[in-house]
Amino acid sequence: MAARAFFLPGIVILFCAFILSLLVAVSLPALPALDIVRCHFATDAFTTDGSMKEIRLMRGHRAYCYYDQTGHRTCIDQGHGYAVNLTTTDSKSVTIGPGATRGLAVHPVAAGVTFIALLFSLSSHVTLALFASLLSFIAALLTLIAFAIDIALYIIVHDRVQRLQDGQTRSVAAPGVWITLVSLILLLMAVCTGWFGRRRSRMAGATDYLPPEKSGAFAMFRRS
Secondary structure (H helix, E strand, O other): OHHHHHHHHHHHHHHHHHHHHHHHHHOOOOOOOOOOEEEEEEEEEEEOOEEEEEEEEOOOOOOEEEEOOOOOEEEEOOOOOOOEEEEEOOOOEEEEOHHHHHHHHHHHHHHHHHHHHHHHHOOOOHHHHHHHHHHHHHHHHHHHHHHHHHHHHHHHHHHHHHHHOOOOOEEEEOHHHHHHHHHHHHHHHHHHHHHHHHHHHHHHHHHOOOOOOOOHHHHHHOOO
């Protein structure tokens, strides 16, 4: 029972990690702030869909969204592994190909594994709760990979848009990247709580056994 009580914080931590992972993986249109990379252009840039002052690349149903001079937002649905073509008025152009965005698919996979780990952690069986910590470790590895892919995408986009407007463009790692980092930290905490819970369970089992006292001629060898 004491070990099970030790697992309870892990359930809360896993739930928070799952919600954060899900938000980044889905990138709901109602939450355009949860993008991965954000670029602000000094002068108008263009896609096949129109002119823009800002573009946000994200993961999920909406591939990317751009904002015009008036702040009007337009989201383009291209699905998995999308490409973005950018052009300036002086005919400079760059392409952010699907190879740079295809890796974002790791986000929903990490969210799915986190959800399974959360379900296992709800079990009252200690063995299943311990298995949840193993799944949490796998989810943490996937989230780490997703975070690395986000950083790689930021580096690629930053390099290409800088060439597009000769260093006048400002590119930033958007909130989705840092939410992924927070989710990674939470998953590592969940792994630790599972490990400490297992250690607590083993120690509790060890104290249940007490060796019999020695008597007679061997009593003098008994430890004080």
